[in-house]
Amino acid sequence: MGQNNSSAITGLDQPGQAFPPPQPLASVPSRFCTPRASREQLLTKRTISQPNGAGGESDFDVCWDLLREALRDIHNKNCSRLSFEELYRAAYKIVLKKRGDDLYDRVTKFEEEWFSENIIPKIQELVTTSLVNISTDNTVASVNERRQTGEKFLKGLRDTWEDHNMSMNMTADILMYLDRGFAHNDPTRASIFSMTIALFRDNILHSCLDSTSGKRVMEILISVMLDQINMEREGDVIDRGLIRSCTRMLSCLYKDHHENEAEKLYLTSFEVEFLANSRAFYAGECEQLLRESDAGTWLRHTQRRLNEEVDRCETTIESETQPKVSGVIEDELIRKHLGDFLAMEGSGLKWMVDNDKVDDMSILYRLVSRIDDKMTALRDVLQKRVVELGLEIEAAVKNTDFSLAAADGEDAAEGEKAKTLNPAAQHTAAAIKWVDDVLRLKDKFDHLWTACFQEDLIIHTALTKSFSDFINMFSRSSEYVSLFIDDNLKRGIRGKTEAEVDAVLEKAIILIRYLQDRDMFQTYYQRHLARRLLHGKSESHDVEKQIISRMKQEMGQQFTTKFEGMFRDLVTSAELTSGYRDRMSLAGKSVDLNMSVLTTNCWPPEVMGRQVQIGEGSRVTCTYPKEIERLQASFEQFYLSNRNGRKLTWIGTTGSADIKCTFPAIPGKQGALSRERRYEINVPTFGMVIMLLFNDMADDEWLTFEEIQAKTDISTQDLMRTLTAIAVAPKSRVLLKEPPTKSIKPGDRFAFNAAFQSRTVRIKAPIINAVSKVEDSQERKATEEKNNQDRAHVIDAAIVRIMKSRKELVHSQLVTEVISQLVGRFKPEVSIIKKRIEDLIVREYLERPEEEESPNMYRYVA
Amino acid sequence: MDVQAPSKYVTLISSDGFEFVVLREAAMVSPIVKGMLDPKSQFAEAKHARCVFQEISSIVLDKIVEYFHYWYRYRNSEDVPDMDIPVEICLELLAAADYLGLDHVNLNSK
Numbered sequence: 001m002g003q004n005n006s007s008a009i010t011g012l013d014q015p016g017q018a019f020p021p022p023q024p025l026a027s028v029p030s031r032f033c034t035p036r037a038s039r040e041q042l043l044t045k046r047t048i049s050q051p052n053g054a055g056g057e058s059d060f061d062v063c064w065d066l067l068r069e070a071l072r073d074i075h076n077k078n079c080s081r082l083s084f085e086e087l088y089r090a091a092y093k094i095v096l097k098k099r100g101d102d103l104y105d106r107v108t109k110f111e112e113e114w115f116s117e118n119i120i121p122k123i124q125e126l127v128t129t130s131l132v133n134i135s136t137d138n139t140v141a142s143v144n145e146r147r148q149t150g151e152k153f154l155k156g157l158r159d160t161w162e163d164h165n166m167s168m169n170m171t172a173d174i175l176m177y178l179d180r181g182f183a184h185n186d187p188t189r190a191s192i193f194s195m196t197i198a199l200f201r202d203n204i205l206h207s208c209l210d211s212t213s214g215k216r217v218m219e220i221l222i223s224v225m226l227d228q229i230n231m232e233r234e235g236d237v238i239d240r241g242l243i244r245s246c247t248r249m250l251s252c253l254y255k256d257h258h259e260n261e262a263e264k265l266y267l268t269s270f271e272v273e274f275l276a277n278s279r280a281f282y283a284g285e286c287e288q289l290l291r292e293s294d295a296g297t298w299l300r301h302t303q304r305r306l307n308e309e310v311d312r313c314e315t316t317i318e319s320e321t322q323p324k325v326s327g328v329i330e331d332e333l334i335r336k337h338l339g340d341f342l343a344m345e346g347s348g349l350k351w352m353v354d355n356d357k358v359d360d361m362s363i364l365y366r367l368v369s370r371i372d373d374k375m376t377a378l379r380d381v382l383q384k385r386v387v388e389l390g391l392e393i394e395a396a397v398k399n400t401d402f403s404l405a406a407a408d409g410e411d412a413a414e415g416e417k418a419k420t421l422n423p424a425a426q427h428t429a430a431a432i433k434w435v436d437d438v439l440r441l442k443d444k445f446d447h448l449w450t451a452c453f454q455e456d457l458i459i460h461t462a463l464t465k466s467f468s469d470f471i472n473m474f475s476r477s478s479e480y481v482s483l484f485i486d487d488n489l490k491r492g493i494r495g496k497t498e499a500e501v502d503a504v505l506e507k508a509i510i511l512i513r514y515l516q517d518r519d520m521f522q523t524y525y526q527r528h529l530a531r532r533l534l535h536g537k538s539e540s541h542d543v544e545k546q547i548i549s550r551m552k553q554e555m556g557q558q559f560t561t562k563f564e565g566m567f568r569d570l571v572t573s574a575e576l577t578s579g580y581r582d583r584m585s586l587a588g589k590s591v592d593l594n595m596s597v598l599t600t601n602c603w604p605p606e607v608m609g610r611q612v613q614i615g616e617g618s619r620v621t622c623t624y625p626k627e628i629e630r631l632q633a634s635f636e637q638f639y640l641s642n643r644n645g646r647k648l649t650w651i652g653t654t655g656s657a658d659i660k661c662t663f664p665a666i667p668g669k670q671g672a673l674s675r676e677r678r679y680e681i682n683v684p685t686f687g688m689v690i691m692l693l694f695n696d697m698a699d700d701e702w703l704t705f706e707e708i709q710a711k712t713d714i715s716t717q718d719l720m721r722t723l724t725a726i727a728v729a730p731k732s733r734v735l736l737k738e739p740p741t742k743s744i745k746p747g748d749r750f751a752f753n754a755a756f757q758s759r760t761v762r763i764k765a766p767i768i769n770a771v772s773k774v775e776d777s778q779e780r781k782a783t784e785e786k787n788n789q790d791r792a793h794v795i796d797a798a799i800v801r802i803m804k805s806r807k808e809l810v811h812s813q814l815v816t817e818v819i820s821q822l823v824g825r826f827k828p829e830v831s832i833i834k835k836r837i838e839d840l841i842v843r844e845y846l847e848r849p850e851e852e853e854s855p856n857m858y859r860y861v862a
Numbered sequence: 863m864d865v866q867a868p869s870k871y872v873t874l875i876s877s878d879g880f881e882f883v884v885l886r887e888a889a890m891v892s893p894i895v896k897g898m899l900d901p902k903s904q905f906a907e908a909k910h911a912r913c914v915f916q917e918i919s920s921i922v923l924d925k926i927v928e929y930f931h932y933w934y935r936y937r938n939s940e941d942v943p944d945m946d947i948p949v950e951i952c953l954e955l956l957a958a959a960d961y962l963g964l965d966h967v968n969l970n971s972k
Contacts, residue, residue: 077904084898084905085913092961170904173897180963 060099063090064106070174071110074167075118087174092181100182104189107175111196115203119160123217126156127209132220147231150224151239157221158245161200165252168196190257201253201265221246222270226277229316233281233308240316247317271321278309278325282332290337294347299363302333330371338368338377349381353448361452375458382459383466386445390470393437397430428483431476435484439507442467468514476780481511482524489544490537501543509550517826518555519794520787526562527604533570534596534654541567556824565602573597580638592658593631597639597648605786622652623713625692653718655685661734663756664699679758681732683765686714686722691734694752702738702749720744725765731758732765788832795828795836800845803860808849811837811856868901873912874927880920882927886911888934889927892962917961922954926962 070087073079094103131149172179172193179191189195205218225246228238250266282305289298306329313322342349352360368378445463453459471477485508496504515521532538545567552560573596584591624632636648663677683691689712693703703711709719723744727735734756738749798821803809809817815833822828837858840846846858872889874882890896898907907913915923929945936942947955959965 079904080906080909082905083914084903084907085915087905088894088897089917173903176893176897176963177961180965 060094060097060102063094064103066090067103067174068106068110071107071114071167071171074170075114075163077163079170084174088177091175092177095177095181100178101186103175103178104182104192104195107171107192108195108199111199112203115199119164119204120207120209123156123160123204124209126153127217127220131224132215143231143234143236146227147236147238150228151242153220153224154228154239154242154246157204157217158242158249160204161249162245164200165197165249168193171196190259194257194259198253198257205253205265218265218269222273225270226273229274229312230277230281232312232316243316251318266318270317271324274317274321275324275328278328279332282329283336286333286337289333290340295341295344295349295352296347296357296360298333298341299360299367302329302367303363305329305333326370334367335371338371342377342381349378350385353382353385356444356448358448358451361448365453365456369456373458375456379459379462382445383462383469386441386463386466387470387473389441390438390467391473393434393441394470394474396437397434400430400433428487431480431483432487434474434480435511438467438471438511442510464514468516471511471514472516478515478517478521479524479780481508481515482521482528484508484511485525485547486528486532489532489539489547491539494539505543505547505550508547509554512551513554518559518824519790519826520783522559522562522825523604523783523787523790526566529563529566530604533566559825562602565599569598569602570596576639580635583638584634591631591634593635595635596654598651621713621715622650622686622689623711624650624652624689627692628689652685652689652714656682657685657688658682659688659691661691664754666755669755673755673757677757679756679761679763681734681763681765683726683732684722686712686718687726687765689714690719690722691726694735697752699752699754702751705744705746705748705750708750716746723748723750729766732763791826791828791832792836794822794825795833796840798822799833799836799840800860803846803858806860808857808859811858814858869911871911872899874923875912875914876918876920876923877914877916878920880923882923884927884930885934888930891930891933892964894962918958919954922951922958925951925955926958929964 067087067090070079070082073082091103094100128149130145131153172191175192179193182189190198205221206216208214208216225243228243232238232240247266247270250270251264253265254260255263255265255268285301285305289301293301306326309325309329310322313319313325344351349361349364351357352364364378365375368375445467449455449460449463474480488504488508512518512521529544532544538544548560548563548567551563576597577593577595580593580595581591632650639648640646659681661679661681663679665676666673690708693708693711697703705719705723708714708723709716712719714722723735723737726732727737727750728742728744734753736751736753737744738751795818798818799814802814802817802821806817814837815830818833819828837846841848841858844861847861849857849859868886870886871883872886872895874884874889874895876882886899889899895913897903898905898913899911901908918926925947932945
């Protein structure tokens with residue numbers, strides 16, 4: 001119909017606007033009764049034609065009677081015979097007749113009466129004394145009894161609620177026009193549904209049905225619910241759905257008619273109580289755990305409780321409570337006694353660490369990370385344990401007797417000497433044990449870090465700091481680390497694959513990273529490296545270079561310049577040597593001379609013959625035999641021919657020589673001794689010098705220690721060392737010594753050992769100082785002293801550098817800057833810096849300004 | 863009718879006895895019709911998926927049903943064509959729309 005009609009209402013382009021809201025209702029009713037519509041029997045017809053007529057009152061009563069009957073039927077679940085349309089129309093008419101407020105009030109009154117007549121008696125029956133007792137004192141009845149009473153009450157209340165809820169939904173549906181035409185226009189009235197549903201709160205929950213205790217139904221309800229929840233916590237099975245229905249009910253009701261979401265009864269009444277109850281429950285439980293259990297049980301228990309509460313929020317109460325109740329557990333079960341549990345003897349964190357309880361610690365980490373981002377407690381214990389274990393390693397190394405342990409492995413080159421094992425080798429073994437143990441500890445904690453602590457950065461930083469702490473607490477760490485590398489490069493990496501070598505290097509670098517006094521390490525490394533290089537003890541120059549380049553990455557170029565210089569020297573030396581040999585062979589001579597030309601600054605002072613005691617004969621002295629002097633002169637000439645301004649100094653201590661010796665046949669002896677024997681002996685350079693002395697002497701002529709020293713001018717220490725090699729060491733005893741003891745003392749006499757014999761033709765005399773060993777305390781003191789001197793220079797340089805750019809600076813600021821500049825090398829003590837500043841003032845690099853207002857000021861003197 | 867599976871169509875009957883079979887989903891645009899015919903509702907209409915509008919003539923109800931389908935068809939589209947409304951039934955239609963709750967409040971909350 002009407003599709004050809006041109007008078008379309010405009011503005012109907014959207015469905016929502018098709019029918020405007022019923023604002024001008026007043027004019028509508030009369031038009032509603034068009035002639036066509038009036039053909040039908042219309043209830044409205046008469047009343048609308050006379051809106052305020054006398055019939056209005058009776059019409060209202062007719063409609064209300066209809067509705068009242070319907071409400072009753074709805075409550076009695078007997079509404080299938082009712083016509084929705086008829087009821088709706090009744091309400092519609094009442095509203096159109098402006099009697100909406102009457103209807104609203106009557107419905108309210110009807111519902112209240114319904115409550116008092118039909119519902120409250122039912123509930124009253126449920127509120128028994130035993131039920132009320134649950135809320136006051138839950139020790140009276142047995143658990144089972146309590147559960148049954150509680151469930152009965154909850155069920156009753158739930159059923160009442162569900163009936164009411166459904167009835168009110170239906171009521172609201174048929175009274176929909178009341179809302180639209182009346183309640184919506186009156187801001188003081190809630191919608192009919194809100195109003196009627198809230199009646200449940202006012203008439204049931206807030207009513208006091210037990211005159212003796214004066215408790216309201218709501219209080220009883222909540223305590224019964226909490227009682228049930230506590231039963232479940234204790235391990236009983238409860239009707240979760242029932243509890244949930246009750247929380248749903250409380251979520252549907254509000255504190256007042258504003259229906260503010262934040263003021264749901266669930267939140268304002270139940271949740272508050274629930275959280276308080278949980279707090280009390282878990283506080284008690286935690287106390288009990290603390291008294292009766294160990295940390296492992298606590299961890300698992302807490303984890304289980306957390307999961308339970310999450311589960312409870314999903315199934316039994318509302319999920320919005322979950323973060324809050326988790327917070328309660330975190331407070332009560334974790335935070336409050338975390339320290340106590342961590343410190344538990346025989347099960348605490350210390351025990352877990354020692355026994356590698358990966359699972360326990362993973363749980364612990366998860367729990368602790370819930371309550372504290374920084375993990376302070378966990379971190380502190382771990383740090384303390386690392387330092388403890390580190391110090392234990394140190395103590396263990398000190399207390400271990402290495403004379404046995406090292407006998408088989410330690411320095412095979414020393415042969416029998418190792419069996420009596422000198423203190424030096426023991427020290428080396430101790431150093432290696434220390435480093436190995438530290439690395440093992442590091443591996444252990446790395447493993448824990450990945451397996452338990454989810455690679456947490458904070459933990460990592462803390463662990464690194466602790467390692468660094470205890471390593472630096474140990475005064476010999478720099479030396480031990482260098483020795484460890486030394487040992488590996490000398491023999492440790494033999495026969496290993498590239499990857500394995502790489503792992504060793506990585507470990508070495510890790511340790512170096514921890515060291516604070518890097519200048520000390522530098523000194524030791526330089527010394528050890530020099531020995532390795534000059535005595536050809538290094539297993540692989542490639543690996544040496546690798547480790548240096550790694551150090552360069554870690555510590556910077558400055559750190560490795562000297563090491564690189566050492567390698568450079570060796571390369572140029574090899575070129576020089578072959579150049580010199582070529583020259584000589586051109587001249588028709590064949591000279592077997594290997595030279596190492598070393599740059600003074602790059603090599604450790606000991607090697608360079610500059611002993612620590614500066615000033616006292618700073619060069620290695622030696623009177624060389626004529627033959628050797630000639631050779632030296634010839635090389636010097638060759639070297640200086642294309643280099644200007646260089647000075648060569650000969651250092652006998654680090655060289656060696658091959659000597660062909662002939663031992664005469666000894667008459668009257670059997671076997672080898674009866675023949676003439678030729679051997680080729682490799683001895684230290686000084687050994688050669690000494691042996692050559694005996695060339696010109698009769699077999700049975702003796703030289704005393706002092707005579708040898710006078711002839712050669714070799715320093716006492718070096719001489720003792722050399723004589724040990726050729727007069728004591730059993731395999732290369734080409735000199736006889738009197739008295740035949742094992743140590744060389746001034747006053748001893750020496751003679752040619754004509755009866756020397758050896759199974760091999762080539763013999764190598766041991767180089768007594770070639771073993772990189774731990775220093776004895778005296779040497780160590782010297783090294784430290786030396787290092788302190790170096791540091792003084794470095795600090796001086798840093799101060800001057802800073803002052804030069806800043807011109808004027810306050811004392812404290814200067815100290816801070818110096819420390820920050822030097823942090824990569826070592827950690828200077830403030831007192832030393834102060835002393836250096838004083839010194840620089842004396843030397844007039846700095847001055848204190850005259851002005852009064854700046855007492856702590858320094859100024860750079862240009 | 864079976865409450866578990868509501869029928870796809872419902873029947874609306876005008877005061878003069880005309881029956882309109884309408885897509886249930888389309889008719890549900892009216893909260894009143896929804897209240898009557900929703901399977902959860904326990905009133906007589908819901909049982910038979912039929913409701914009689916004793917005060918709406920077939921002419922008006924026809925237009926209303928047309929609107930139900932019009933709304934249903936264009937409920938998710940933009941650029942909706944106008945619907946023709948014959949002038950002579952405008953007021954009746956307006957009153958019926960009010961009766962059926964087809965105003966801003968309800969439609970916007972859809």
